[in-house]
Amino acid sequence: MKKGILTLLVAGALVAGLATTVSADGESLRLVNGKIEVDAALKEAAAKYEEETGVHVEIESMGGGVNIQDELKKQYQGTGMPDIFVCGSDADFGNWDGLLADLSDCAWAADTDAGYVGTDGLVGFPYTTEAIGLAYNADLLEKAGIDPASITGPESMRAAFETLDSMKDELGLTAVIGWCTESQNLYWSTGSHSFANYLDAGLARDDTTYSDLLADGGQIDHDRFLAYAEMIALFNEYADKDSGFLTSGTYDQQILGFASGKYAFVTQGSWIGATMTTDDAEQYAEAGNFKVGMIPYAFEEGIDTILTNSPSWWAVFQNDNTDAAKAFLDWLASDEGQEILVMKGGFISPFKSCSFVAEDPFAETISSYTAAGKTSAWHWLKNKAGLDQNATGQLYQDFALGSIPDAESFTQAMTSVIADYYAS
């Protein structure tokens, strides 16, 4: 019997141990953030919030190629869901259909139109604004005597590229444009972001013509895409080919090259400002902390908008902590929260009442395009899941390599590959 009692004691201890891990909760929230570069700013905001309200917010940042939705699914099956987590696309929100809290009664809801509205109502909290346009080095363009505002269509863009190419040595350029089509790690840059210009450039914010066409069995508008493909051909021609960067470069090399003044243009959006002023600050300073700006990807005459959007949203999981989570989001949208997010995190506020402007090189450009009403939304989030990684990204690389010879074949390959992808 002694053995039996011992067994019971051990079992009891085991159960007690399990019970404590389960019930350890209280006033504490968990937020899964998808932008690892703003981890520090978020933690600072969380600390301030805890100081004021006593509610502890744990920030868990994921990035660098982690598939966050997959990670969240694991947590859902296993250790339990975070109270607030990042969702980046229709498919992401679709995963959690019926499990997310409706945020339309929150104070910030009326202060922005960048929130994500799904089938369950307003379910996504917008935390920043990002812009996609053809970023340029204003100082270099000025030296070459090119007025960025004069680039309004394919001919003027080609003329500007030719001028810059002829002055490469003089300006210290490696190539006219920092354009990279590497398909393993940069598929999102080509297959989603660049492709987004075919879908949305020049259109009104709520115009989803080409996105709808794509959603309908993966159709491509031949004429518009051909014009876009001609622009990609131009990029391939004037990119950094000799070093192999065009087909096998990395994101870091791309930003560093632009920040150190080796490229006059770069095909990345406004988010590179943060990298230029932190990781690449030294090279950026050496290149004279030049002014930057953005022009539209004007592959057709008359395209005069850049794309701006909230890159992803924070969704609130329906559980006992929902109200506390909503209160935290309210606080983040208030002046106090915005001050930290904008000034420390470099976020470009999606809230109308926010008066803070980040010290980001691109902040001014985005504000002026927004003020002039020259922005389009982006709709690649409606694309079928994995389209960029498994289909379109590779084609950009093939085009750059020359295994797809010209713009017409690129258009045809894109049309058939996307149609197959939507069919499977």
Added chain:
Amino acid sequence: MNANTASRKLLSLICIIGGAALIIASLVLDVMGDGAPAYGFRGAMLVVGIVALLFGLYLFPTLKYHRRLIYIIFLFPLLFTFAVTVIIPLCLGIFYSFTDWTGIQYTQFVGFGNYISMFQDPQFIWSILITFVFVVINMILVNLIAFLLALLCTNGIKGDGFFRAAYFLPNLIGGIVLGYIWQFVFNNVLINLTKTSWLVQTPTAMTAIVVVYIWQYAGYIMLLYITGLTQVPKDVLEAAQIDGANARQTLFQVKIPMIASTFTICTFLTLTSAFKQFDVNLALTGGTGSVANFMGKYLTSGTQMLALNIYNTAVSKNNYALGQAKAVLFFIILACVSLIQVRISNAKEVEL
């Protein structure tokens, strides 16, 4: 042990019935509760139930079955772990492959729909093909190179300890890290010789995966061959020498037949591990590369092998049910190949 008192019997029955009730209740909560956090205690409940049940069985007043019950109790932790980590996931996986599971929930059964659509996908057929080619090439090359290295390292050359360690070292680095290191080598160093990186075109990218895989795996297989070669009895070698056998004859007619079992093990190891190749594939090429015309389609994942295809189907294309169906097929292929391999090798060993 033969004190079959009434109180003991009562305690035993209470434990068994209570334990069983707890187990059933916790399982019911798990199935019905939809993972709601309010039922977070169900795990603890299950453990208490199981412990109570086992305790009851231990106390159960029987002489005839006592020994058998004790065996079960002792085996239980292992069986439980095996069930939880292997059997249950396998059954769930097969079950999910017949539904439209999203990784979170499923709404309907689709029968063999996933299995049919999987074979209509040229990309998947391509993945199966290149995986088989990769396996055959690697099985030959890894074993050949590893055996040659082993011969080199048992030849009594100076510093053979150093060589053994050096050849084995790549195996200690994880496949993901290795993949990124070699990606850097191909994209930034070798590019000076090759002009365009090997990793951007499908044929050269596959070659790159083979090279890296051999580099990683040959050292490990070499160690096994070294162990085999050093265990060849000295007297046999001496007898061969006295009979006037030259080095080649000694190798082919004495050493190799003597280590036939090592060949079996090594072929088996390289076969299954090449089949399951995932990490180097993921980190080195990520499955990229294009095939201009395969079954009339333009493929955009030319270097995507079977395991990576399964992973991408589930994670990147967000189609967990189809991924599960592919995984079931993967399991069947792997099980068949392994069984055949073992059978053939065993038959051969008997002959020798």
